[in-house]
Amino acid sequence: xxxxxxxxxxxxADPTRRDIVARLAVGDATVNELAAPYDVTVQAVSKHLKVxxxxxxxxxxxxxxxxxxxLEAEVFDLMTTWIERYRRRAEERYRRLxxxxxxxxxxxxxxxQEGNPS
Amino acid sequence: xxxxxxxxxxxxADPTRRDIVARLAVGDATVNELAAPYDVTVQAVSKHLKVxxxxxxxxxxxxxxxxxxxLEAEVFDLMTTWIERYRRRAEERYRRLxxxxxxxxxxxxxxxQEGNPS
DNA sequence: TCCTTGTTCAACCGAAAGGTTGAGGAAGGA
DNA sequence: TCCTTCCTCAACCTTTCGGTTGAACAAGGA
Numbered sequence: 001x002x003x004x005x006x007x008x009x010x011x012x013a014d015p016t017r018r019d020i021v022a023r024l025a026v027g028d029a030t031v032n033e034l035a036a037p038y039d040v041t042v043q044a045v046s047k048h049l050k051v052x053x054x055x056x057x058x059x060x061x062x063x064x065x066x067x068x069x070x071l072e073a074e075v076f077d078l079m080t081t082w083i084e085r086y087r088r089r090a091e092e093r094y095r096r097l098x099x100x101x102x103x104x105x106x107x108x109x110x111x112x113q114e115g116n117p118s
Numbered sequence: 119x120x121x122x123x124x125x126x127x128x129x130x131a132d133p134t135r136r137d138i139v140a141r142l143a144v145g146d147a148t149v150n151e152l153a154a155p156y157d158v159t160v161q162a163v164s165k166h167l168k169v170x171x172x173x174x175x176x177x178x179x180x181x182x183x184x185x186x187x188x189l190e191a192e193v194f195d196l197m198t199t200w201i202e203r204y205r206r207r208a209e210e211r212y213r214r215l216x217x218x219x220x221x222x223x224x225x226x227x228x229x230x231q232e233g234n235p236s
Numbered sequence: 237t238c239c240t241t242g243t244t245c246a247a248c249c250g251a252a253a254g255g256t257t258g259a260g261g262a263a264g265g266a
Numbered sequence: 267t268c269c270t271t272c273c274t275c276a277a278c279c280t281t282t283c284g285g286t287t288g289a290a291c292a293a294g295g296a
Contacts, residue, residue, distance in 0.1 A: 010127075016254095041256070041257085046273065073212065079201060086189075148242075164244060
C-alpha cells in the first residue's frame with residue numbers, strides 16, 4: 001500500500017493502535033511500557049509500532065537499550081485536509097439542495113424543515 | 119470490527135473508496151456510474167459501497183431500479199474529533215518541551231528528560 | 237407475460253493483516 | 267568477559283480483504 005493517506009488511515013483503523021497513539025499523546029514511552037496494558041506479546045506491539053512508524057505517526061530514537069517512541073503530530077494534517085475538503089463539499093451540496101427546496105413553490109408536500117434526507 | 123471509529127478509518131484506508139467519496143461529494147450517483155472509471159467489476163464497487171455504508175459514510179435510497187448513493191457528511195466529525203484531540207495534546211506537549219528547553223540555563227549535560235511516567 | 241436493466245448475493249481465490257513462538261542483535265552492568 | 271535487559275527479525279498460522287465469476291432478485295418496458 002504505497003500512498004501516505006492510505007497508510008495513515010489504515011494505521012488508525014486498529015483500536016489498539018489508536019490506543020497507543022492516545023497513550024503517546026501523554027508522553028513518550030518504550031515498547032515494554034506500551035505493551036503492558038494489553039494481553040498481547042511485546043512482539044505484536046512492536047509490529048503495531050512499525051505500522052505507525054511507516055505511516056509517519058510515530059518516531060523512535062535510541063537511548064541506551066531503550067527505544068523511546070514519540071508521537072508525531074504533523075501527519076494528522078494529511079487526514080484533516082482530506083476530510084475537510086470533502087466534508088465541506090458535501091455540506092455545501094446539502095445546503096444548496098436545502099435552498100432549492102426552500103425556494104420552491106409549496107407543493108402540498110411537507111416543508112423541508114429539519115431535514116434528514118434519507 | 120465493532121467500533122464505529124475503526125469502521126470509518128478502515129473504510130477510508132482504501133484509495134478506491136476515498137475516490138468514490140470524492141466522486142460523491144460532487145453529487146449522488148448510482149453503482150454503475152461509480153464503477154465506470156475503474157477497471158474492476160460492478161460487484162467489487164458494490165462491495166466497496168457496502169463498506170462505506172456500514173461505516174455510515176454513505177446511504178442508499180431506491181428510485182425505480184436504481185439505487186442512488188448519497189454521501190453522509192456527519193460521520194466525518196467522529197474522525198476529526200478524535201484526531202483533533204490527540205493532535206492538540208501532542209502539540210501542547212511539544213510546545214511545553216520547547217518552553218522547557220528555551221528556559222533552561224545552558225548546561226553541558228543532557229537535559230532532564232521530559233515527564234515520562236514510568 | 238417475457239425481456240432488459242440495475243443491483244446484490246454466494247462461493248471461491250490469493251494476498252495481506254494481526255497474532256503467536258523462537259531466535260538473535262545492541263547496549264549496559266557484574 | 268559473560269549476563270541481563272530491551273527490542274526486533276523470521277517463520278508460521280488463521281482471519282480478513284479485495285477481487286473474481288455466476289446466479290438471483292427488483293422494477294420497469296415491450
